[in-house]
Structure formats: C-alpha cells, structure tokens
Amino acid sequence: MADLSVALCGVTLKNPVIPASGTFGFGREFNELYDISCLGAVATKGLTLAPRAGNPVPRIAEGRGVILNAVGLQNPGAEYFIEHDLAWLRSKTRVIANVAGSTLRDYGEICALLDGKTDFIELNISCPNVRCGGMAFGIRPESVKEVTKIARENLQKTPLIVKLSPNVENIAKNAAAAEEGGADCISLINTFTGLAVDIRRRRPILANNTGGVSGAGIRPIAVRMVYEASRAVSVPVIGMGGITCAEDAIEFLMAGATAVQVGTQNFTDALACPKIIEGLNEWCDFYGIGRIASLTGTLQLNG
Secondary structure, eight states: OOBOOEEETTEEESSSEEEOTTSSTTSHHHHTTSOGGGSSEEEOSOBOSSOBOOOOSOOEEEOSSOEEEOOOOOBOOHHHHHHHTHHHHHTTSEEEEEEOOSSHHHHHHHHHHHTTTSSEEEEEOOOTTSSSSGGGGGSSHHHHHHHHHHHHHTOSSSOEEEEOOSSSSOHHHHHHHHHHHTOSEEEEOOOEEEEOEETTTTEESSTTSEEEEESGGGHHHHHHHHHHHHTTOSSOEEEESSOOSHHHHHHHHHHTOSEEEEOTHHHHOTTHHHHHHHHHHHHHHHHTOSBGGGGTTOOOOOO
C-alpha cells in the first residue's frame, strides 16, 4: 500500500482527504456510518462567535451536476462547539475549525478564542450565501490581506488557512495577498454565486434569492484556479470543488494541492470520503506511486 500521509503546515495528516466545511457538521452523524478516524482531518461547519439561525427556507436548489445552497452559516456558536464537540472530534482526527465573521473584530476574536484548541483555523472570507460580511472580505486583494492579518495577529499557536472565493478577478493575486497577510496555507475554491429560478412562479427558488453553487459541474474551473493559485504562493494549498472520486482528487494534487476537501459528494454518498481514500490507495498501487505527496504540483502544461 502507498504512503498516503501528507504534511500540512508542519502537521502530519494520515491522508489528504478532508470533508469540507458545511457538508459534514461536526462529524458525529457520519461517525454512525463509519469510523471518521480514517480521515486526514475534518473541516467543521462554519463557526461564528454567536449562534446563527441561518437563512429562511428553502435553502437548497438542485441543478444538473450542481446544487445551490443558502444555509447562511447556521451554527451553534464557537463556545458551544468547544464545550460539546471539540474534544470528541479531536479524539478522532485532525480538526480544522472553519470560522466566519461580519467584521474584522469578529474574525480576530474568534481566532483568539480557538487558538491552540484545534489543529488549524480555516478563515472563511468567501461565503456567498450570507447577506453581510464573509464574502465582502474575500473579493479584493487588499481586504483579503487585511482580514488575514487580523486573524494572524490573534493566533499564536495554530496554523492559519485562508479559504478563497472564486468570485474574483484574479485568484492568483488574492492567494498572494493571503500569504502576505500571514496565511500559512490557502484553501480554494469556495462556491460560486448562482441563481436558480422557479419558472412557474417567476421567482428565485431560494428564499435568499442567490446561493453558493457547488458539485461536480464546477470541478474543471476549480482545478484551474488551484493551479493558478498554487503557483502564486509558497505556502501549501488545499484544493476543493466538485471532487467525487479518487481520480478527481488526484487532478487537484497534480495541479498543486497538498490535500483536498470533499464537499457536495458527501450529500450524494455518505461514504464518499472513505471510498476516495480507498481509491487513492488503489490508484497509487496500480501506477507504482510510493508516496501520494510526490504527486503534488506535477502537472505539466502542453506546449
């Protein structure tokens, strides 16, 4: 069997497969189906300082090869997570706490609260389904650098991952801005902003009107952005966007990712992550790859 372990910001993951934030809760429900200790890490549901009720329903719209979601960062708050879920989740695998805020101060405070308690902090500055904050910080390089710097100043012990929005002019510039602000790692892509229409009512399907587009249909765009971003920074990259199988994950690794996050496929197949891990082993064995980490950044463009 191949060595599937990867090093991320000095932290060893047993494999590069991580369920993406917002698609796995805090892991308890999936652990009833399989032992989630098989995962490289878990990215938690997006956390805010205070509990959030999220957006009104309907929150989900299905499309061909994609879904739209406008959940709106519903979560019980960071304090609740620390008290009720953190110790259990850390006993299982590495923990990436995904955090969000409406102001720069929010980001600083939640990072300070979680510093040293989780293996990583993932800064969500790119969520397109909330009405304030979040994505506003992820659009321009200047604001990406500013919010990253605030988070970095409030983290003394925990590596900082900055999650980038694809809804930007130049993903490479935003990746570089995150690194300049103090990011130890970047993750991308978050969802695209989309609109689905109920043609009988002539109204948006989602109560929030727009939502985040994810799923297999966005993968080629995500791979391209990971390729561009990885060549603009010296820090590691976590790739995501439409991964459904081991071969998809390998695309991201070759494009420059050190690890991958699996999102929407968890809704389609609750066993998606362990299947992808098994598939990575089989693929590496078939092609004689001893260490999966050796695949990162090996893509060679034509011409």
